Amino acid sequence: MAITSANQLELLQTAEAVAREKMIDPGLVIEAMEESLARAAKSRYGAEMDIRVSIDRKTGKATFTRVRTVIDPEEEELENYQAQLTVEQAKQYLDDPKIGDTIVDEVPPVEMGRIAAQSAKQVILQKVREAERDRQYEEFKDRAGTIINGQVKREEYGNVIVDVGRGEAVLRRNEKIGRESYRPNDRIRCYIKEVRREARGPQIFLSRTAPEFMAELFKMEVPEIYDGIIEIKAVARDPGSRAKIAVISYDSSIDPVGACVGMRGSRVQAVVNELQGEKIDIIPWNEDAPTFLVNALQPAEVSKVVLDEEAGKIEVVVPEEQLSLAIGRRGQNVRLASQLTHLDIDIMTEEEESARRQAEFELRTKLFMDTLDLDEFFAQLLVSEGFTNLEEVAYVEAEELLVIDGVDEDTASELQARARDYLEAENKKALEHARELGAEDSLIDFEGLTPQMVEALAQDDVKTLEDFATCADWELAGGWTTVNGERVKDDGVLEKFDVSLEEAQTLVMTARIQLGWVDPADLATDDAADGEDGEEQEVGA
Structure with a gap:
């Protein structure tokens, strides 16, 4: 041709x-x-x-x-x-x-x-x-995070191929709600979860189980959310079964929960129908974590909340008759509340909490009885006044002991003397054991470590200041790691001595400076630069 x-x-x-x-x-x-x-x-x-x-x-x-x-x-x-x-x-x-x-x-x-x-x-x-x-990629890359309407073309190995106009998208099997099934030409509404450019062309991945899908549906049904008057702060879903959504209103005259529910439940019902009858709890957001958690555990009633911010864990005490309601069927209610608040939740009844407190009371009472040679009644008085360990008794101001009934100056002095003698004996014993394990003077004499800490380090094969300087802060203080979406505890060598992450960082850095590994001038320069950056950000804000 x-x-x-x-x-x-x-x-x-x-x-x-x-x-x-x-x-x-x-x-x-x-x-x-x-x-x-x-x-x-x-x-x-x-x-x-x-x-x-x-x-x-x-x-x-x-x-x-x-x-x-x-x-x-x-x-x-x-x-x-x-x-x-x-x-x-x-x-x-x-x-x-x-x-x-x-x-x-x-x-x-x-x-x-x-x-x-x-x-x-x-x-x-x-x-x-x-x-x-x-x-196709240019058209859809900016639409990730939005809802799209499409038409089912076919199903391949449980994955649904959806015609979205100028291309095809994939709704994977694990992104479908429950046991949903579709036939060719069915209309379908999905959330565009991701758009990727691949060798075989752009891949558009859809989802109907993503929490963002529910948030976008509410944005479509509730004008106040679309206008920014109400904000969705968090969403947790058990797709096809139940969900919790936390909302906050920036207009005091508008009830965020009522606005999302709508007249006679019309707005929330439209979302429920789209999600195959998924039950939705709409919860008011609160900056105070314990208060927000109490709301998140609805409809269960909560008696008491104890928050451990460092561990990202919270203890919830509920009446006996509310326990099953708080946990929910197969743990669903507490699991969704945990996802919503990003906290590990430990639920117990009032009886269980009382038993635990009693056990702690008895343990501390026995500690004072054994170490200070006190009778049970006197040891219980100390525990009742809030004393939890020997260090508090030994080094607290004498006036704090004098407020206890039956304690005069002589008794207070005797109590502190006994506590100090016991602690000194324990320190001596710990040091001897540490030396037997091979702990060197460079570590024993390092300021900031108690004899018991040195003993614990030596038992963990940290025997010199050089060994200590190579430790990471979390190896000393412990911490939390997220594995497969679950928080896993990392035990620290000095964690039982209540050494915080910041204290561990300071100790390790001090050791490195003493060894000449780090120049203090460089640290001062870095701190000054950080300060200037902070000031610039503050001015810019």
Whole structure:
């Protein structure tokens, strides 16, 4: 096939038809045609030649040209005689040739055989597919995080292929609600969870189980959320079964829960119907974590809440008759409340909490009886006044002991003397054990570590100041790690001594400075830079 005047306009018509069908730029189709014709010409004239084709956008005329580049033979060896020229060789074509100049010669159009035509067709199809993928990716990449309506095309291995207009999207099996099933041509509404560019084209992943899907549905049903008067602060879902959503209103005259429920429940019911009857608890948001948790555990009533912020854990005490309601069927209520508040929740009854407190009371009473040689009544008095360990008794101000009934100055002095004597004996015993384990004086004499701490470190094979300086802060103080969405406790060597993460950082850094590993001047410079950054941010705010 030769590109003659009879079919020049046909090229343009074909390009426009393909571009219209695939909804891409006609110029991209013409560029693909130019590349395919150039490949066919190279197969005719030689692969070494730099053959280029230009199709006139108005007339459709295809011009075939051969391009040769002028190079410097001293810096670059003349490897391709068909596409390169030296300066001397170029002088017969140009008056004053320079390195980098190109010489363009028009060559006759080629006759395209069956194989060349098939190859050209493949090039055009490949370019069109690439342009179509780019167009689809550009269209959908900014729509991630929104809701889209589509039509079910087919189901493959439990995954639903959805027609979303100018492309296809995938609703994976684990992103469907419960046992949902769809038939071809069913209408479906989904949340665009992710849009990725892959080798086989852009992949649009949908979800109906994502918490964000519920939030977007409420945004569609509740104008106050769309307008920003009400904000959805958190969502937790057990897809197809139950969900909790926390909302806050920035207008004191608008009740966030009532606005989301709607007149006679019309607004929330529209969301429930879309989510296959999923029950939804709408909860008022509160900055105070314990108060918010009490709301999140509704409809159960809570008697008492104890928050451990450092561990990200919270203890909830409920009446015996409310325990099953607070936990929910298969732990659903407490699990959703935990997801909503991002806290580990430990639920116990009032009886269990009372028993635990009694056990702690008895344990501390026994501690004082055994170590201070006190009778049970006197030891109970100490515990009742809030004393929990020997250090508090030994080093507290004497006035705090005198407030206890029956304790005078002599008794207070005797109590503190006994406590100090016991602690000194324990310290001596711990140091002797630490030395037996191999603890060196560099670690024993390090300020900030008690004999019991040194003993615990030596038992963990930390026996020198160098060993201690290589420790991470969490290895000393402990911490929490999230594994598969669950918080896992990391035990610290010094955790039982109530060493915080900040204290562990300070101890380790001090050890590194003493060893000369860290220059204090560098730390001061870093702190000053951090301070300046903070001031700049504050001014900018």
